[in-house]
Amino acid sequence: MELTDQDFPAGRSLDEIFADHLSARQTRYVEVLYSGGLDSECVLNSCLNSGIPVRALTMRLMTHGF
Numbered sequence: 001m002e003l004t005d006q007d008f009p010a011g012r013s014l015d016e017i018f019a020d021h022l023s024a025r026q027t028r029y030v031e032v033l034y035s036g037g038l039d040s041e042c043v044l045n046s047c048l049n050s051g052i053p054v055r056a057l058t059m060r061l062m063t064h065g066f
Contacts, residue, residue: 018043019050029053 009017022030030047034040034056047054 015046015049018046019052022047022050022052029055031055031057033057033059 030052032040032043032047032054034044035058040056044054044056046052
């Protein structure tokens with residue numbers, strides 16, 4: 001997926017658009033499954049920059065005790 005300046009309304013940043021979308025949430029926190037990849041990093045940074053309460057969730061898979 002490629003985002004260009006033409007994809008956003010004039011004068012609006014991705015953080016502003018994302019914050020508008022999350023402002024309608026029905027929970028106290030936004031929970032993000034944090035993988036350490038670029039997409040989850042961008043979502044966490046956007047929430048933090050916009051003052052949106054966020055919780056990063058990680059998961060550890062164990063098989064045979066490891």
